[in-house]
Amino acid sequence: MSLLAAARGRVRALLARREAVYGINRRNLVLVYPNNDRRDYPLADDKLLAKERFAEAGVPVPETLAVCDGLFSVPGVVEALRGRSRFVVKPANGSGGGGILVAGEWLPDAGGWRRAGGALLTPHALARHLADVVFGVHSNQLEDRAFVERRVDPHDVFAALWADGLCDVRVITLRGEPVLSMIRVPTAESGGRANLHQGGLGIAVELETGRTSRALHHGRAVERHPESGAPLVGIALPRWPEILDVARRAARAVPLGYLGVDVVVDRERGPLVLEINARPGLEIQNVTGVALGDALAGLPAVVEVPGALAASGSAA
Amino acid sequence: MTGRRVAAIIRRTLMSVAHPRKVAVTIVALVAATAGLMLYKVRALGYSLADVLPVRQYEVTYALRLDGHGGDVRVRTFLPASDARQTISDERTESAGFHLSQVFDGPNRVATWVGAQVPDGAEIRHTVKIVPRRVSYRIPAELAVPSSYPPSTAAALRPEKEIQVDAPEIAATLARIGADRGTVMERLRRIHDYTHGLTTRPFKGTTDALTALRLGEASCNGKSRLFVALARATGIPARLVGGLILEPGVKRTSHQWVEAYVSGHWIPFCPTNDHFAELPERYLSLYYGDEVLFRHTSDVNFDYRFDTRTQLVPSPRAKASFTFLDVWGLFDRLKLPFSLLRTILMLPIGALLTVLFRNVVGMPTFGTFLPALLAAAAGETGAGYGALAVLIVVAAVATARWAVARLELLHSPTLAILLSAVVVTLVGTSMLAERLGVAGLTHITMFPLAVLAICAERFYLSLTEHGPRAAGKELGGTLVVMLACYVVMNSLALQVLVIGFPEVLLLAVAANVYLGRWVGMRLSEYRRFRGLLTGGAP
Numbered sequence: 001m002s003l004l005a006a007a008r009g010r011v012r013a014l015l016a017r018r019e020a021v022y023g024i025n026r027r028n029l030v031l032v033y034p035n036n037d038r039r040d041y042p043l044a045d046d047k048l049l050a051k052e053r054f055a056e057a058g059v060p061v062p063e064t065l066a067v068c069d070g071l072f073s074v075p076g077v078v079e080a081l082r083g084r085s086r087f088v089v090k091p092a093n094g095s096g097g098g099g100i101l102v103a104g105e106w107l108p109d110a111g112g113w114r115r116a117g118g119a120l121l122t123p124h125a126l127a128r129h130l131a132d133v134v135f136g137v138h139s140n141q142l143e144d145r146a147f148v149e150r151r152v153d154p155h156d157v158f159a160a161l162w163a164d165g166l167c168d169v170r171v172i173t174l175r176g177e178p179v180l181s182m183i184r185v186p187t188a189e190s191g192g193r194a195n196l197h198q199g200g201l202g203i204a205v206e207l208e209t210g211r212t213s214r215a216l217h218h219g220r221a222v223e224r225h226p227e228s229g230a231p232l233v234g235i236a237l238p239r240w241p242e243i244l245d246v247a248r249r250a251a252r253a254v255p256l257g258y259l260g261v262d263v264v265v266d267r268e269r270g271p272l273v274l275e276i277n278a279r280p281g282l283e284i285q286n287v288t289g290v291a292l293g294d295a296l297a298g299l300p301a302v303v304e305v306p307g308a309l310a311a312s313g314s315a316a
Numbered sequence: 317m318t319g320r321r322v323a324a325i326i327r328r329t330l331m332s333v334a335h336p337r338k339v340a341v342t343i344v345a346l347v348a349a350t351a352g353l354m355l356y357k358v359r360a361l362g363y364s365l366a367d368v369l370p371v372r373q374y375e376v377t378y379a380l381r382l383d384g385h386g387g388d389v390r391v392r393t394f395l396p397a398s399d400a401r402q403t404i405s406d407e408r409t410e411s412a413g414f415h416l417s418q419v420f421d422g423p424n425r426v427a428t429w430v431g432a433q434v435p436d437g438a439e440i441r442h443t444v445k446i447v448p449r450r451v452s453y454r455i456p457a458e459l460a461v462p463s464s465y466p467p468s469t470a471a472a473l474r475p476e477k478e479i480q481v482d483a484p485e486i487a488a489t490l491a492r493i494g495a496d497r498g499t500v501m502e503r504l505r506r507i508h509d510y511t512h513g514l515t516t517r518p519f520k521g522t523t524d525a526l527t528a529l530r531l532g533e534a535s536c537n538g539k540s541r542l543f544v545a546l547a548r549a550t551g552i553p554a555r556l557v558g559g560l561i562l563e564p565g566v567k568r569t570s571h572q573w574v575e576a577y578v579s580g581h582w583i584p585f586c587p588t589n590d591h592f593a594e595l596p597e598r599y600l601s602l603y604y605g606d607e608v609l610f611r612h613t614s615d616v617n618f619d620y621r622f623d624t625r626t627q628l629v630p631s632p633r634a635k636a637s638f639t640f641l642d643v644w645g646l647f648d649r650l651k652l653p654f655s656l657l658r659t660i661l662m663l664p665i666g667a668l669l670t671v672l673f674r675n676v677v678g679m680p681t682f683g684t685f686l687p688a689l690l691a692a693a694a695g696e697t698g699a700g701y702g703a704l705a706v707l708i709v710v711a712a713v714a715t716a717r718w719a720v721a722r723l724e725l726l727h728s729p730t731l732a733i734l735l736s737a738v739v740v741t742l743v744g745t746s747m748l749a750e751r752l753g754v755a756g757l758t759h760i761t762m763f764p765l766a767v768l769a770i771c772a773e774r775f776y777l778s779l780t781e782h783g784p785r786a787a788g789k790e791l792g793g794t795l796v797v798m799l800a801c802y803v804v805m806n807s808l809a810l811q812v813l814v815i816g817f818p819e820v821l822l823l824a825v826a827a828n829v830y831l832g833r834w835v836g837m838r839l840s841e842y843r844r845f846r847g848l849l850t851g852g853a854p
Binding site for chain 2: 010013014016017018021023024025026029030095132135136137141142197198282285286289290291
């Protein structure tokens with residue numbers, strides 16, 4: 001009998017909060033469709049297009065060293081990079097970190113670049129990679145553009161979380177206002193990628209203070225990085241107001257109203273916007289322990305509260 | 317009012333209401349349109365919702381065997397005819413060396429097989445499909461025995477060799493049981509009860525009416541002859557009916573019952589099994605009158621049996637009465653199979669089911685239509701082989717992808733290679749199955765390749781974009797949803813409902829409109845966010 005009562009209590013508890021916790025249906029109907037016009041998706045999907053917008057609006061982004069928009073431009077790009085150190089090649093329409101090539105120091109004697117792990121990247125291999133990207137091998141489409149960025153040199157606080165790759169701060173914004181934020185930290189298990197469902201870990205960041213409050217790995221709370229042992233909780237992030245500021249400005253630079261803005265902090269240049277996502281995932285609720293509905297209810301009054309959106313259901 | 321004006325009014329109405337109202341109005345309009353059309357069909361066009369239910373169809377095979385000793389052989393029997401109580405279809409005969417001729421002899425269909433130089437062990441197989449119906453009549457309680465009948469019933473009042481209407485014992489029995497007076501109803505009731513009350517004996521041979529009366533016991537034909545004799549003696553035309561009681565399996569036993577002529581109708585009675593003015597579905601009438609079921613050239617060692625199988629089929633009355641925008645008839649005229657018609661009409665139902673699984677349960681699948689398409693394709697091979705075909709395709713795709721991955725090929729050529737791998741695997745499976753003698757597995761190649769190709773592409777995309785874990789989940793979800801779609805889409809009652817009342821699909825549209833605005837949590841998300849929902853840390 002008490003077991004039944006306990007089960008009933010548990011079900012009631014599950015149901016009581018179901019309006020506040022956002023599922024995919026609610027996210028799409030209440031947040032994505034009314035705020036993000038499908039026509040504007042390319043601005044989020046095409047990293048190069050987004051970067052152009054950000055550059056126009058004065059939002060700081062990693063410096064673009066070269067753009068390769070066809071097979072004919074590959075040799076020129078390779079020549080331009082010869083002698084330069086520390087850059088990243090990315091497909092404009094890649095997803096999940098596919099097709100990203102990281103080059104280290106230029107080694108004049110070897111005539112190539114040092115790669116992570118010490119291997120040599122020859123100009124020929126770089127040309128091949130650029131050609132692959134241009135042919136759409138990494139983006140499941142017929143053609144794509146490749147672009148080369150100066151490598152971000154992460155701020156010490158972020159470098160301490162994970163030395164071999166880049167941790168970013170994911171800020172969810174609605175109509176340009178930050179709603180929730182977390183840090184995504186790669187692990188060796190995730191192959192150096194920061195995606196949570198690939199084994200990366202998420203650290204909740206309090207919007208008001210910029211302090212990390214808790215961390216989640218594979219749905220379980222952790223206090224330290226499972227591989228490096230670096231502490232994850234109670235860290236004060238450097239230049240937090242600036243991070244939020246660039247996230248706001250990035251969100252306002254595009255017509256998309258509901259976004260995940262990924263910000264990295266460069267040792268010298270400070271917060272830079274890496275990319276934006278028009279359908280940011282919902283796992284951030286689990287990471288921060290805050291339901292999206294509750295976070296939205298706490299937004300400043302300038303932003304229309306999606307509760308009203310849900311009631312009017314406007315799909316305009 | 318013209319259609320365009322109606323459309324304009326609907327559009328203006330929709331535009332004047334706020335968005336959630338729009339959704340509600342759309343749903344209400346769709347449901348009302350469905351209900352209205354269905355009501356119109358039932359009230360004005362005489363559709364019956366009960367006709368939607370499938371009926372049991374019996375397939376009866378006359379299996380005749382004889383030794384012709386190389387001479388001429390002749391076999392005469394009766395074949396069932398369609399009437400109000402039974403619908404006969406798909407008749408076919410397999411009888412090498414025999415010629416079949418048919419004539420109508422009154423109400424009876426007489427079939428004669430004639431063969432010359434017939435060897436020993438010759439076989440005649442004749443198969444008919446029957447949809448029988450239960451019938452029941454109400455005889456007016458006040459109806460008196462008429463003084464005259466139409467000439468066509470004269471034979472049904474006369475004495476016959478084994479139906480001794482004039483015998484004094486018959487008259488005496490009539491008087492004793494009180495069946496010589498009163499209304500038609502009273503007389504028939506007493507005759508029925510009396511003949512039913514005789515002890516039943518499983519006699520093999522023929523019992524005439526008087527013998528049955530004297531012995532006080534009889535088999536079905538004795539009781540029926542006595543019933544006919546008593547009915548004729550009291551002035552009610554009556555006749556014997558011969559036929560089969562339909563049961564799946566093999567039988568030799570035929571059955572006899574009677575019909576009495578009341579107010580212009582031949583009304584059935586079975587004194588043996590106590591059916592008064594009614595017959596259950598399982599009775600198949602083969603002939604009328606005191607006939608012998610089989611006559612044949614003597615000395616041919618004749619043997620016979622009836623093989624009966626059953627299956628559920630759409631009610632013939634549904635096909636006959638569902639005439640408004642008759643797609644069924646259209647497909648018949650175009651010579652397209654019924655299976656195609658129902659597949660097409662059931663796809664929206666399958667898609668709705670997939671939407672339910674994806675958006676309410678939270679089960680990922682390969683696309684929205686693929687599970688329904690797979691289920692439709694599996695309609696021919698069975699769900700098990702459908703699932704197996706999917707698994708084989710997926711295995712082929714995974715293997716081929718692994719093999720070509722290091723070549724880092726472009727997307728489309730990779731898919732073309734995967735398709736080749738799928739085709740080769742399917743054909744190879746069929747060859748292997750044939751060699752191993754697994755009959756069902758050879759049908760795998762019949763599985764529509766287009767559907768499997770889409771399945772292969774979806775699996776490949778999922779594998780490359782989301783990894784093997786996610787692809788495996790989607791595969792599992794696809795199989796589960798496909799099985800659910802298979803069960804629902806293969807429901808014969810639902811198929812006939814959609815064929816007769818295609819407006820039911822508007823209900824599926826209404827459901828999709830509702831689900832399209834439904835912001836509730838998916839079942840899987842209750843688990844995913846359980847920590848948040850219960851307020852504690854996850």
